[in-house]
Amino acid sequence: MNAVTLQNISKSYQDVKAVRDVSFEVKKGELFGLIGADGAGKTSIFRILTTVLLADKGTATVAGFDVVKDYKAIRDRIGYMPGKFSLYQDLTIRENLEFFAAIFGTTIDENYELIKDIYDQIKPFSDRRAGKLSGGMKQKLALCCALIHKPEVLLLDEPTTGVDVVSRKEFWAMLKSLQEKGITILVSTPYMDEANLCERIALIQNGRIMSVDTPENIIKSFPVKLYAAKSDAIYKLLKDFRAAPVVDSCYAFGEFLHVTMKGNRETGSSELRDLAIERGHTHVVVQEITPGIEDSFIRLMNEKTEVSAHQ
Amino acid sequence: MTVLGFLLQKEFRQIRRDTTILRIMFALPVIQLIVFPLAMDFDVKSVNISIVDQDHSTYSQKLISKIASSGYFKIVGAETSFKKSLTYIENGEVDLVMEIPAGFERNLVREGVQKIGISVDAINGTKAGISGQYLNSIIADFNANMDVNVKTSAMSQQGIINITFTNWFNPRAEYKYNIVPAILVLLLTMIGGFVTALNIVREKEVGTIEQINVTPIKKWEFILGKLIPFWIIGMIVFTLGLTISWLVYGIVPVGSFLTLYAFAAVYLVALLGFGLLISTYSDNQVQAMFVAFFFIMIFILMSGFFTSTDGMPGWAKVISNMTPVAHFVKTDRMIILKGSSFNDVKQEFLYLVAFAGVLNGWAIWNYRKTN
Numbered sequence: 001m002n003a004v005t006l007q008n009i010s011k012s013y014q015d016v017k018a019v020r021d022v023s024f025e026v027k028k029g030e031l032f033g034l035i036g037a038d039g040a041g042k043t044s045i046f047r048i049l050t051t052v053l054l055a056d057k058g059t060a061t062v063a064g065f066d067v068v069k070d071y072k073a074i075r076d077r078i079g080y081m082p083g084k085f086s087l088y089q090d091l092t093i094r095e096n097l098e099f100f101a102a103i104f105g106t107t108i109d110e111n112y113e114l115i116k117d118i119y120d121q122i123k124p125f126s127d128r129r130a131g132k133l134s135g136g137m138k139q140k141l142a143l144c145c146a147l148i149h150k151p152e153v154l155l156l157d158e159p160t161t162g163v164d165v166v167s168r169k170e171f172w173a174m175l176k177s178l179q180e181k182g183i184t185i186l187v188s189t190p191y192m193d194e195a196n197l198c199e200r201i202a203l204i205q206n207g208r209i210m211s212v213d214t215p216e217n218i219i220k221s222f223p224v225k226l227y228a229a230k231s232d233a234i235y236k237l238l239k240d241f242r243a244a245p246v247v248d249s250c251y252a253f254g255e256f257l258h259v260t261m262k263g264n265r266e267t268g269s270s271e272l273r274d275l276a277i278e279r280g281h282t283h284v285v286v287q288e289i290t291p292g293i294e295d296s297f298i299r300l301m302n303e304k305t306e307v308s309a310h311q
Numbered sequence: 312m313t314v315l316g317f318l319l320q321k322e323f324r325q326i327r328r329d330t331t332i333l334r335i336m337f338a339l340p341v342i343q344l345i346v347f348p349l350a351m352d353f354d355v356k357s358v359n360i361s362i363v364d365q366d367h368s369t370y371s372q373k374l375i376s377k378i379a380s381s382g383y384f385k386i387v388g389a390e391t392s393f394k395k396s397l398t399y400i401e402n403g404e405v406d407l408v409m410e411i412p413a414g415f416e417r418n419l420v421r422e423g424v425q426k427i428g429i430s431v432d433a434i435n436g437t438k439a440g441i442s443g444q445y446l447n448s449i450i451a452d453f454n455a456n457m458d459v460n461v462k463t464s465a466m467s468q469q470g471i472i473n474i475t476f477t478n479w480f481n482p483r484a485e486y487k488y489n490i491v492p493a494i495l496v497l498l499l500t501m502i503g504g505f506v507t508a509l510n511i512v513r514e515k516e517v518g519t520i521e522q523i524n525v526t527p528i529k530k531w532e533f534i535l536g537k538l539i540p541f542w543i544i545g546m547i548v549f550t551l552g553l554t555i556s557w558l559v560y561g562i563v564p565v566g567s568f569l570t571l572y573a574f575a576a577v578y579l580v581a582l583l584g585f586g587l588l589i590s591t592y593s594d595n596q597v598q599a600m601f602v603a604f605f606f607i608m609i610f611i612l613m614s615g616f617f618t619s620t621d622g623m624p625g626w627a628k629v630i631s632n633m634t635p636v637a638h639f640v641k642t643d644r645m646i647i648l649k650g651s652s653f654n655d656v657k658q659e660f661l662y663l664v665a666f667a668g669v670l671n672g673w674a675i676w677n678y679r680k681t682n
Contacts (some may be wrong), residue, residue, distance in 0.1 A: 050525045072527065080525045086518040090328045091321065102317040103526050129328075145522075 001064070003028045003153050003184035004049060009058035011044050018044040019055070020207040026153075026186050026200075031179045033198030034188040035297070041207040042188040043083060046157045049186070050080045063152045076104070079146035083158040085138050089131030093122055093141055096130055097148060104149035111150045114181065118174055119144050136167035143174065147183075154178065156187040160194065172197050192294040203297055210300040215293055222291040222299065224248070225268055228256040231281035240279045246271065249302060258295060314528060318536030326540060336506065336544060340498050340552040345559060347494055348487040351617075358442040359405040361388035361396045368416035374453050378409075383445050393428070400432045406442055407431055419457070480648045487560050492643045493616045495552045499575060500610060500636060502545045503582025504589075505603050511537055511590035512599040534675060538583045545579045546572075565650030573653070574646070577663045578639045584670030585635070591677040610636040635666040 004026040011019040019041045026032040034042050047053035049062055051071035060067045063077045087096045097119075101108050112119075122140050125133065130141060139159060146154060156175075160168045172194065175185055187198070195201045196215045203210040203218070211218055231237045238257055241250040248260045261268050269286045276284040326333060360378065364371050378384050387405055390396040399405040410428035418425040429446060433439040481488040514520040523533060549572075556562040564571055586603070593599035613627065614620070614636035620628060631637045642659045645651040653660070 052521070052524045075525055075527050078525065080522070082518060082521045084518045084521070086522040088321070088325065088519055089517065090325050095321075095324065099317060099321050100522075100526070103314055103528050105314075105527075 001028050002026060002061075003030070004032075004060075004062050004186055006045070006049075006060045007058050009045070009048060009055045009060055011041075011048065011053070011055050018207050019048070021058070022204075022207070022209050023058075024202050024209060024212045026184060028184055029179065029182055031175060031185045031187070031197075031199045033195055033201040034186065034204060035190075035192065035195045035201050035293070036188070036204035037190055040204045042204060043157055044207075045204075046080075046082075046155055046186075046188065049155055050078060051075060076149070077152045079149070079151035079154045081142050081146045081154075081156045081159055083161060085142060087130050087138075087142060087145060090129055092127050092129055093133070094126040096141060097144055100145040101148045106149050108148065111148055114150055114178075115144045115147050117177065118147075135163050136170075139163055139167065139171065140174075143171075147178070152184065154183050154185045156185065158188050158190065160189060160191065168194070192292065192297060195293040201293075203300060205297075205301050205304060208304065210304060211296070218293060218296050219291055222296055224260050224264060226289055226291045226295055227259045227261075227269055227272055227286055228253070228289045229259055229272055229276065229284070229286040230256050231276055231284045233281060236279075237276060237281055240276065240281075241272070244275055246275075249299070251298060253294075258289075260299070315532050315536055318528070318532060319539060322536055322540045326544070332506065336502060336548060337551065339501060340494075340548050341555060343494050343497065344491065344552055344555045348490045348560065351486065351490055356383065358384050358407060358438075358445065359387045360384045360407045360409060360446075361390060361399045361405040362386060363390050363393050363396050363408065363410040365391075365413040366411050366415035370416040370419060370457070371411045374411070374450070377453050378446070378449055381445070381449055383442070393430075397430070400430065403432070405432070406438065407446060409446065488562065488648055489644070491556045491560055491562050492647045493640055495549060495556070495647075496578075496614075496636060496640050496643050497611065497616065498548050498552050499545050499579050499639075500582055500607060502541060502548060503579050504586050504607050504610075505600075506544075507537065507541045507583050507586030508589040508593070508599045508603050509596050510541070511587060512593050512596050515590075515593075516595045530675070530678060534587065534678065538580075538587070541583060541586075542576075542579055545583075546575065549575050549579075562647065564647040566646035566652065570651075570653045570656070571643070571646050574639060574642055574656075574660065574663065577660065577667055578635060581635045581663055581667035581670055584667060584672075584674050587674035588670055588677065591674055610634045613637065614640050616640055632662075635663060635670075638662045638666075 002025040009022045065073045202212045273286045396408045408430040431439045642656040
């Protein structure tokens with residue numbers, strides 16, 4: 001059974017098409033990632049699923065209920081953490097938690113087991129006002145508040161944006177353990193490195209879903225060989241490669257350039273090296289590498305742009 | 312406890328934490344009630360006058376000493392020409408110049424008619440009008456008591472109408488009786504209109520409404536959770552205001568407290584609806600503040616708060632009647648000063664109920680639409 005389904009969902013704000021014909025499913029108990037850059041339409045999808053925004057077209061269900069007809073049933077069954085910290089800053093940790101437990105008709109004690117691991121970390125500060133907490137603690141409190149009524153589906157909109165690396169790691173560990181407790185989690189993130197931590201991901205760009213699969217499969221489906229290259233004059237190398245007719249795509253990636261070539265060539269890396277040396281580059285390094293999610297994302301993004309340019 | 316109970320508990324906690332707003336809400340009635348009535352006194356007590364006496368006769372001397380002894384005027388200059396006296400007005404040193412022409416006494420006795428010139432500095436319109444009137448009535452009185460006139464009237468047996476008048480409900484026509492009830496209305500207006508609008512918009516601005524919207528809280532619970540605390544605070548502030556007007560000015564409502572509180576209660580609901588309405592149209596506190604300020608300026612200037620609505624042109628009266636404030640300012644004065652019973656002000660009560668219904672209904676309707 002699917003915990004979340006979307007079928008041909010579209011949403012426009014005046015002239016801006018935020019979500020275009022989006023369909024995907026999240027299986028029960030799955031940790032599903034929605035990966036895309038800022039402005040890709042992630043938050044709009046979350047707002048539609050949390051029943052606060054009506055889609056222009058299409059249908060969606062959460063926990064088996066329709067987002068339009070049974071929105072009340074959904075609100076009892078989901079936990080939502082908006083991208084922006086949305087708890088009462090002038091109430092303490094404990095008061096926030098008590099308040100959100102109370103409006104769902106439950107108490108902290110009733111579902112304490114679920115939040116225990118997370119709450120224990122912020123418990124020493126339970127009398128501190130939420131506005132005075134650090135970013136990581138705010139995020140943990142928000143997660144506690146979203147979990148306090150034992151939701152079936154947890155919807156997390158960019159929970160790790162603006163949080164330090166250590167807290168992000170901790171947070172993903174928490175999500176894993178929540179998933180083990182049987183909660184379906186739909187999480188969005190602009191960070192490609194977090195995609196590998198999800199069971200399945202959907203890559204989204206300009207309101208369109210580009211691909212839905214496991215991270216491994218998405219990487220495996222990268223159709224050509226990928227090379228990493230660098231030299232002393234990295235920017236000149238980028239321009240030279242982009243000008244070369246054999247090169248399909250070339251973009252900066254950390255200290256290296258990631259390059260793909262037209263056609264399937266066995267001798268790609270030596271061809272590139274020769275090309276660079278021919279143009280007067282020194283200390284040239286070219287090696288074949290396995291692509292990451294980000295490489296797949298960029299390739300899919302370019303393919304989509306070419307398709308829409310031809311239309 | 313119900314969901315509404317928890318919302319109220321949360322709301323009161325937040326209000327208590329925001330000590331600045333809390334202090335202002337309670338300092339407001341004290342400061343406004345103590346400072347405004349004392350500062351905003353429209354009684355004109357000292358008018359500076361310059362007199363140009365070109366006659367120097369017994370009659371002109373009598374008139375001048377009558378003006379000087381009236382207590383309202385302070386003679387600061389006596390010049391020989393009108394031109395010289397006018398420089399006093401130009402420099403703002405006097406408010407009035409009175410010119411007694413040469414031959415004043417002779418013309419009066421012989422021909423029975425004489426003109427006196429009065430020039431008033433009308434920069435401050437109210438003061439100009441009132442001091443001009445004072446001087447007029449002194450001259451009229453002087454005129455009536457002149458021995459020439461007394462003799463002629465006795466001879467011709469002409470009927471003279473003597474006017475005596477009494478100020479009802481405010482015997483000494485003191486300004487404080489006018490302004491104190493109005494300030495009580497202003498207090499409720501500030502709390503109902505401003506504080507509520509800002510409070511709800513803050514939930515939007517901070518983003519907490521996003522979290523609230525995905526919970527099973529119903530709209531009416533959320534709205535009542537916002538309105539009830541400020542209604543209670545409004546009633547406390549109103550009571551505080553009544554206590555201060557009794558302690559400081561000795562003003563005790565002549566009419567029944569029940570009627571007064573019934574009006575205050577309904578008025579507050581109407582104004583809370585107004586605040587709620589503003590909050591549904593604004594995205595942040597700055598917007599809400601400006602919109603609320605714009606309307607509250609209209610409310611205060613058009614409602615008969617300072618100036619009587621009776622003197623307004625017809626179209627302005629229509630606008631005035633379309634503000635809830637006008638109706639409460641009117642009845643509030645009637646109940647406190649005149650002791651009007653509920654029956655006397657029944658119609659105004661219905662107006663306020665209508666305002667409360669329309670404003671709240673509109674706000675709730677619009678609130679639903681935006682989500």
